[in-house]
Amino acid sequence: MYYNEETIIYYNGAFVKAIEANGNVYDQTLHYGYGVFEGIRAYDTANGVRIFKAQEHFDRMRFSCEAIGIPYPYSNAELIDISYEVLQRNNLSDAYLRPLVTCPPNMSLTKGRGAQLLIAAWEWGAYLGEKLLRLKTSSYRRISPKNFIVEAKVSGHYVNSILATQEAKDLGYDEALLLDMEGFIAEGPGANIFIEKDQTLYTPQLGSILPGITRATVIEISKELGIPVIEKQIRLEEVYNADSVFLCGTAAEIIGVESLDDQTFQKPWSESIGAVIKHAYKNLVLEKDYKNVHAH
Structure with a gap:
């Protein structure tokens, strides 16, 4: 292929x-x-x-x-x-x-x-497909910054990603969510994560994650659209209680999440900030204006 x-x-x-x-x-x-x-x-x-x-x-x-x-x-x-x-x-x-x-x-x-x-x-379509994802918290932890230079996109680091993704798929889910070594959420095996709560986006702070270029683009778009973004350590319970969740990456682009560990989110994807970001991101990469896109 x-x-x-x-x-x-x-x-x-x-x-x-x-x-x-x-x-x-x-x-x-x-x-x-x-x-x-x-x-x-x-x-x-x-x-x-x-x-x-x-x-x-x-x-x-x-x-x-x-x-x-x-x-x-x-x-x-x-x-x-x-x-x-x-x-x-x-x-x-x-x-x-x-x-x-x-x-x-x-x-x-x-x-x-x-x-x-x-x-x-x-030619490669969106890596994780187009339908909303069912995520499973992985039993594997993201590689530790005390052991590796996590900001570098190193081939060998992705054995960790393969283990997490395959475990999730073997359990009947679409993709995994990995925690860092301290138990805070980190990222997907090949994508960063954002959660929406009360009209604000939250994403894990740098340190235990790959500083994704799409992640940085989402933050840029959010600032342009007046959407607050907070980078911080995020506990698993905060994701369960989120209004909506999405993953982002160059291969995956922007993809919404239906559930984490079978817990669904409060806001329909079509009404979420993530859906707005997805539309704006597509306009941006196609060199179209996206600044007239607004959150609900």
């Missing part, structure tokens, strides 16, 4: 067919999960194909590499140009881009001795 015989990717300095690209089975990233990646979306806007917040995503990729000691010999302006060319060569407009930086063979537990770059793209 991600590629076919004609798919073109950018890999280690050249545009090549995906089926002809070769990795090394001794790569440090393959053995230890020591790599970083980004998830970026492109949209077919009225002004042509546009990659949403490309600069912010590649800036975070640089940060992630530097944070864990992977060399980053790239110009982000050049990577943005390459990303547009990947889209063009594959005749893609509404698409998901996956830049990935990996490390060459090194079996010692030391910093990367080099960097290898992949940029791929494919």
